[in-house]
Amino acid sequence: MSTSLSKADRTRQFIIEKTAPIFNEKGYAGTSLHDLTHATGLTKGSIYGNFENKDDVALAVFDYNHNKVTEYIKARLLSTENAIERLLVYPEVYRNYLKIPFLHAGCPILNTATEADDTHPLLKEKAANALSFWKRAVENQIKRGIARAEIKADTNPTEIAVILISLIEGAFMQAKVTGRTTELKIAMDYLEKLIRNLKA
Amino acid sequence: MSTSLSKADRTRQFIIEKTAPIFNEKGYAGTSLHDLTHATGLTKGSIYGNFENKDDVALAVFDYNHNKVTEYIKARLLSTENAIERLLVYPEVYRNYLKIPFLHAGCPILNTATEADDTHPLLKEKAANALSFWKRAVENQIKRGIARAEIKADTNPTEIAVILISLIEGAFMQAKVTGRTTELKIAMDYLEKLIRNLKA
DNA sequence: TCAATAATATACCGATCGGTATATTTTAAA
DNA sequence: TTTAAAATATACCGATCGGTATATTATTGA
Numbered sequence: 001m002s003t004s005l006s007k008a009d010r011t012r013q014f015i016i017e018k019t020a021p022i023f024n025e026k027g028y029a030g031t032s033l034h035d036l037t038h039a040t041g042l043t044k045g046s047i048y049g050n051f052e053n054k055d056d057v058a059l060a061v062f063d064y065n066h067n068k069v070t071e072y073i074k075a076r077l078l079s080t081e082n083a084i085e086r087l088l089v090y091p092e093v094y095r096n097y098l099k100i101p102f103l104h105a106g107c108p109i110l111n112t113a114t115e116a117d118d119t120h121p122l123l124k125e126k127a128a129n130a131l132s133f134w135k136r137a138v139e140n141q142i143k144r145g146i147a148r149a150e151i152k153a154d155t156n157p158t159e160i161a162v163i164l165i166s167l168i169e170g171a172f173m174q175a176k177v178t179g180r181t182t183e184l185k186i187a188m189d190y191l192e193k194l195i196r197n198l199k200a
Numbered sequence: 201m202s203t204s205l206s207k208a209d210r211t212r213q214f215i216i217e218k219t220a221p222i223f224n225e226k227g228y229a230g231t232s233l234h235d236l237t238h239a240t241g242l243t244k245g246s247i248y249g250n251f252e253n254k255d256d257v258a259l260a261v262f263d264y265n266h267n268k269v270t271e272y273i274k275a276r277l278l279s280t281e282n283a284i285e286r287l288l289v290y291p292e293v294y295r296n297y298l299k300i301p302f303l304h305a306g307c308p309i310l311n312t313a314t315e316a317d318d319t320h321p322l323l324k325e326k327a328a329n330a331l332s333f334w335k336r337a338v339e340n341q342i343k344r345g346i347a348r349a350e351i352k353a354d355t356n357p358t359e360i361a362v363i364l365i366s367l368i369e370g371a372f373m374q375a376k377v378t379g380r381t382t383e384l385k386i387a388m389d390y391l392e393k394l395i396r397n398l399k400a
Numbered sequence: 401t402c403a404a405t406a407a408t409a410t411a412c413c414g415a416t417c418g419g420t421a422t423a424t425t426t427t428a429a430a
Numbered sequence: 431t432t433t434a435a436a437a438t439a440t441a442c443c444g445a446t447c448g449g450t451a452t453a454t455t456a457t458t459g460a
Contacts, residue, residue: 026229027315128377162374166387169373
């Protein structure tokens with residue numbers, strides 16, 4: 001065999017990859033089984049042979065979408081050692097979201113959080129965990145920067161992390177709904193200034 | 201008659217008021233006709249006698265929800281003449297969103313913008329207009345504050361408006377999905393500092 | 401190469417979707 | 431009080447929803 005994955009594992013992955021953009025675009029309630037069969041070219045029988053139900057697909061898709069963003073950011077973070085430069089990766093990435101295919105339909109965390117908060121406990125929990133993960137990652141970058149004497153010692157890691165996430169998500173939402181990047185650019189410019197001001 | 205409104209007008213208003221929280225909670229795609237009949241105690245015939253279709257209800261409900269928030273903010277804005285105090289109304293209101301019934305299910309702009317951006321052009325436009333309206337209102341408060349010499353003359357009204365909106369929406373989303381207000385509090389504390397720093 | 405088995409397709413289920421034609425009831429002006 | 435019109439309820443439509451039992455096909459270890 002050319003791969004160690006079973007046929008089912010490959011089909012499962014295939015379904016996730018093909019339907020990921022749809023869930024991110026239309027949301028959980030807005031995505032139908034027909035959308036899944038149409039996007040994959042498979043039948044319901046095949047989809048239900050690999051997933052328990054629609055929920056099961058949605059949860060796997062969230063992980064996939066979130067992972068894509070995380071990997072993309074991570075690769076850029078590791079391209080520099082400097083803590084300030086690393087923090088600047090965030091505004092840089094989201095400012096250019098139009099150039100990043102899997103961010104076109106929106107931030108998976110934002111989309112999922114907003115739809116699922118009152119309706120879908122499992123998705124809600126996944127979105128909440130993703131946010132915690134993101135916050136901790138930013139906090140750790142700041143702590144590392146303080147330890148390396150690249151960031152002011154009196155910087156509050158949690159505060160900066162929360163501001164960074166809020167600005168990105170809030171501005172991203174505006175960009176998506178207005179169809180222009182004016183506000184996103186303003187917010188990311190401000191965030192960059194704020195980050196540069198952390199320099200020791 | 202005790203009111204000048206026709207029966208139909210009153211029923212129409214009744215339907216809007218009763219279904220407003222549901223649309224804000226479940227979203228457009230997640231709200232069914234059954235939800236509407238259940239919430240109102242009316243039948244489909246009655247609802248379709250007063251509205252053209254589900255879209256028509258959703259659009260009217262968005263206006264209603266958005267108007268409620270706007271009126272609430274406006275009343276508090278007018279309680280003070282000072283520009284800084286007026287700007288502080290925004291973090292103060294959203295920080296306490298749990299105490300405000302029609303904000304429990306989330307900010308109607310955020311909810312609508314996130315769901316409708318790729319799926320529902322009319323709702324998307326309404327959300328975009330609401331954002332423009334909000335931005336202009338904040339800008340005008342800042343310009344007024346500069347004219348009254350209460351705010352630094354070199355303040356950029358648009359920049360502050362965008363930061364204010366982004367921080368509120370981004371932090372609000374986090375509060376809704378995590379179920380705690382820690383992040384919202386941090387973001388609103390920061391926003392208050394930022395606003396107080398505008399003082400001339 | 402050949403079975404056993406795993407994976408996928410077909411055909412169907414009841415429930416619910418948004419929507420409507422028509423009958424009944426309520427409103428309100430004369 | 432009567433009556434025409436407006437408002438609401440009833441009963442139904444076809445389409446689509448998520449989901450499943452079973453038949454067919456493809457895979458894979460022996």
